[in-house]
Amino acid sequence: GESVGLHLPTLSVQEGDNSIINCAYSNSASDYFIWYKQESGKGPQFIIDIRSNMDKRQGQRVTVLLNKTVKHLSLQIAATQPGDSAVYFCAENPGYSSASKIIFGSGTRLSIRP
Amino acid sequence: EPEVTQTPSHQVTQMGQEVILRCVPISNHLYFYWYRQILGQKVEFLVSFYNNEISEKSEIFDDQFSVERPDGSNFTLKIRSTKLEDSAMYFCASIGQDNYGYTFGSGTRLTVV
Numbered sequence: 001g002e003s004v005g006l007h008l009p010t011l012s013v014q015e016g017d018n019s020i021i022n023c024a025y026s027n028s029a030s031d032y033f034i035w036y037k038q039e040s041g042k043g044p045q046f047i048i049d050i051r052s053n054m055d056k057r058q059g060q061r062v063t064v065l066l067n068k069t070v071k072h073l074s075l076q077i078a079a080t081q082p083g084d085s086a087v088y089f090c091a092e093n094p095g096y097s098s099a100s101k102i103i104f105g106s107g108t109r110l111s112i113r114p
Numbered sequence: 115e116p117e118v119t120q121t122p123s124h125q126v127t128q129m130g131q132e133v134i135l136r137c138v139p140i141s142n143h144l145y146f147y148w149y150r151q152i153l154g155q156k157v158e159f160l161v162s163f164y165n166n167e168i169s170e171k172s173e174i175f176d177d178q179f180s181v182e183r184p185d186g187s188n189f190t191l192k193i194r195s196t197k198l199e200d201s202a203m204y205f206c207a208s209i210g211q212d213n214y215g216y217t218f219g220s221g222t223r224l225t226v227v
Contacts (some may be wrong), residue, residue: 008154034215034216036218041220041221042220042221043205043207043218043220043221044157044205044216044218045218046215046216046217049215089156089157091157099145099162099164099169099209100162100170101147101159101170101172102159102216103159104156104157104158105156106155106156107156
């Protein structure tokens with residue numbers, strides 16, 4: 001994929017291992033957080049979300065952890081597969097409504113080693 | 115699964131020309147958005163639209179930009195006089211009344227030459 005411009009942090013993981021992608025958010029008033037996956041040439045795809053009244057939420061092969069004390073969010077992907085290769089963005093909703101704008105982080109590129 | 119559809123997938127235009135990027139949000143969604151992503155950078159908010167008016171806009175969304183929902187299905191972004199720095203991927207998104215997660219389209223790659 002294209003990589004001109006801002007250098008993205010990269011995480012390289014062996015296929016089958018677990019991946020942990022971290023994100024620091026900025027607004028302590030944000031109460032809704034989302035992880036997106038973006039494959040090359042495509043739009044962001046929703047993975048999992050979490051509200052601020054929770055500290056953990058699990059989906060299929062993915063878990064999101066929220067630490068409000070240090071404003072930290074992480075995405076754990078179990079048994080990483082080649083199809084998980086993508087750029088992963090965390091996003092926060094600092095608004096008063098779930099329909100407010102979301103603010104994206106700078107992203108992490110996940111690459112899978114065979 | 116319902117999709118947000120964007121056309122064209124790639125648009126090349128000369129500097130100073132007007133472009134219109136088109137989106138068909140998911141049919142029962144009520145909130146509509148445009149975001150852009152300059153190559154290799156993060157996704158940036160441009161504008162949100164609800165009840166036929168702009169709800170919020172960023173500082174990027176200046177007088178050269180406008181949005182419109184001309185009928186019950188389309189949502190357009192117009193750039194009146196394009197600049198080189200408008201070159202980016204433009205993503206449309208929509209969200210329903212009770213759905214917290216945005217659905218993004220696949221984007222339009224705008225190249226200003």
